[in-house]
Amino acid sequence: MRENTPLSQDDCFVVSSKNDPRFDFPLHCHDEYELNLIVNACGAKRIVGGHIQIIDDLELVLIGPNLSHTWSSNDYNGNTATETTILFHKDLFDDKFLSWAQLDLVKNMLERSQKGILFPQHIASVLKDRIIALNVKNGFQSVLDLLSILHDLAVVPDLETLSDTGFSNVHLNYDNRRLNKVSEYMNKNYNQQVTLAEVARIAGMSEASFSRFIKQRTGKTFIDSLNEIKLEYASRMLIETTNTIAEIAYNCGFNNISNFNRVFKCKKFCIPSEFRETYSGYKVSA
Secondary structure, three states: OEOOOOOOOOOOEEEEEEEEOOOOOOOEEOOOEEEEEEEOOOOOEEEEOOEEEEOOOEEEEEEOOOOOEEEEOOOOOOOOEEEEEEEEOOOOOOHHHHOOHHHHHHHHHHHHHHHOEEEOHHHHHHHHHHHHHHHHOOHHHHHHHHHHHHHHHHOOOOOEEOOOHHHHOOOOOOOOHHHHHHHHHHHHOOOOOOOHHHHHHHHOOOHHHHHHHHHHHHOOOHHHHHHHHHHHHHHHHHHHOOOOHHHHHHHOOOOOHHHHHHHHHHHHOOOHHHHHHHHHHHHHHO
16 A cells, blocks of 8 residues: 655655546555645545545545545546646655744644645635646746645635544644543543543533533534544444444444444445445555
8 A cells, every 4th residue: 555656855846647537546655745636537536544535526635644545436427537646745844844833824734634635626726727837847936836835725714624533643633731631532432432521521611611612623513523533443443354343333432333324424425334345445456
């Protein structure tokens, strides 16, 4: 699954472009960030970590280091798809550089890319020509253009993350001590019946106050946050073990398999058995 990319140590980034009626790539990961612009591939299937989704005609995705991903033909319309890929080193921006206040949004975007980020179609449409143009540029101006593109992406509100953090082996830290304590507790006890009362007590808040607090800070309810963690571990078990789906459901704290199937499909757009079959097929092909 690990790919040796064409990005050398002498270049801060590399751009490649491909036009191909066959839209099929092996599942892979690499040390570099990948910004992928795909045009005219409606119906193809995207896999990023534990996330599987059918794509539209135009999409722009940022993949963080060591996060497995692929695009596949699936029910792809058969027209010639265009893919423009930008790879840049994970240390292109070091911690000190990203510590400046003016780069807070870029830092946040790169951290969130550990899950994979899907940008809105209208943003992809606005930036499409600038991204494609990088393929014919070089020198210092090309670096400035890349930085400008990344900045314009970083200021997009409400970025949509795709996968679970477990697929890049990175758990994101919140800029809040209470949330970090709660997140750590839920990750350690996801296989138990974690209650709102428990996590509210850990945060030192009433249940009502904590419910408002976590929604304001993360954009998700307590139940949604807990289910995301449970599904992270369930997805890994579906890929890496031969346990039955019922065993995985109970091992991840779901009290019945019907609820597990419902929550899984709502989040990943397929039931657990379809997810296991799809992902396993790509592991073999790689």
